[in-house]
Amino acid sequence: MITLVTFAPSFGQPAASPFCVKAIWLLNMSGQPWQREDIADPRSVPRQKLPALRAGDDIIPDSDNIRHYLEQQGADFDRGLSxxxxxxxxxxxxxxxxxxxxxxxxxxxxxxxxxxxxxxxxxxxxxxxxxxxxxxxxxxxxxxxxxxxxxxxxxxxxxxxxxxxxxxxxxxxxxxxxxxxxxxxxxxxxxxxxxxxxxxxxxxxxxxxxxxxxxxxxxxxxxxxxxxxxxxxxxxxxxxxx
Structure with missing residues (x-):
């Protein structure tokens, strides 16, 4: 199962960063089963920023790259758009x-x-x-x-x-x-x-x-x-x- 590495929930939001919230929402819309791993210090992931997606042996940093990965797996976030x-x-x-x-x-x-x-x-x-x-x-x-x-x-x-x-x-x-x-x-x-x-x-x-x-x-x-x-x-x- 893929794992989203993200900041923990804060201030009533599912994560402290809007980019982590974006990734959570894209994952929910994608139809992919996923789990989350909350960390406070992002220096251990590529680019030292969150969110990052762990898929097998790969770590995919950046919410745009996560979107691209999910689309490669079949997600269509813009279905029906001209x-x-x-x-x-x-x-x-x-x-x-x-x-x-x-x-x-x-x-x-x-x-x-x-x-x-x-x-x-x-x-x-x-x-x-x-x-x-x-x-x-x-x-x-x-x-x-x-x-x-x-x-x-x-x-x-x-x-x-x-x-x-x-x-x-x-x-x-x-x-x-x-x-x-x-x-x-x-x-x-x-x-x-x-x-x-x-x-x-x-x-x-x-x-x-x-x-x-x-x-x-x-x-x-x-x-x-x-x-x-x-x-x-x-x-x-x-x-x-x-």
């Missing part, structure tokens, strides 16, 4: 993973009121006396990277204005159905809804969390997505019970 819709889906995935994600990072690592909870949740395995010393350097490295990327130079109000067109684009797509491309979830939902879910789950009360939590369209979309993709498909459940 070529135009598939192109739009790719753009939504990149919007979520290459822009929206960094807003999650800054809400969690950059907000002084949120950071202590993040530190003690993400790095609870480090003895308390050492935790502050170790994580202070990690946080500085992360925020230096966000400053270089650009979003770290913006105020929370400016960041909210920057992400607003993304949120409006998601809302516009949802005019067409329960999910981004109709009444069944696709690969785009596994990325976009996982990102929104992590924004809502961030501890404290950041501007971004409030914006999404108070938007009924986005909040209900996250709830539908979690209900639809948060459990194994019937095929996988049958295999697990066999």
């Amino acid at each position: 070529e135009l819709d598939k192109a739009t889906s790719r753009a939504f995935i990149r919007m979520a993973e290459e822009h929206m994600y960094f807003h999650v990072v800054l809400d969690r690592w950059g907000d002084d009121s949120v950071w202590p909870t993040i530190r003690d949740t993400y790095f609870g395995m480090i003895p308390r006396l050492l935790r502050g010393i170790v994580t202070r350097k990690l946080r500085k490295t992360c925020l230096d990277g966000m400053h270089a990327q650009g979003l770290g130079r913006l105020s929370p109000q400016e960041r909210l204005a920057r992400i607003e067109p993304d949120l409006q684009a998601i809302t516009t797509r949802l005019w067409h159905g329960r999910f981004l491309f109709g009444d069944q979830p696709t690969a785009a939902d596994a990325s976009v809804a996982a990102m929104l879910a992590n924004m809502i789950a961030t501890p404290g009360q950041t501007l971004l969390k409030t914006r999404i939590s108070e938007d009924a369209v986005l909040r209900h979309y996250v709830e539908r997505s979690s209900d639809a993709m948060g459990k194994p498909s019937n095929a996988a459940s049958a295999k697990l019970c066999a």
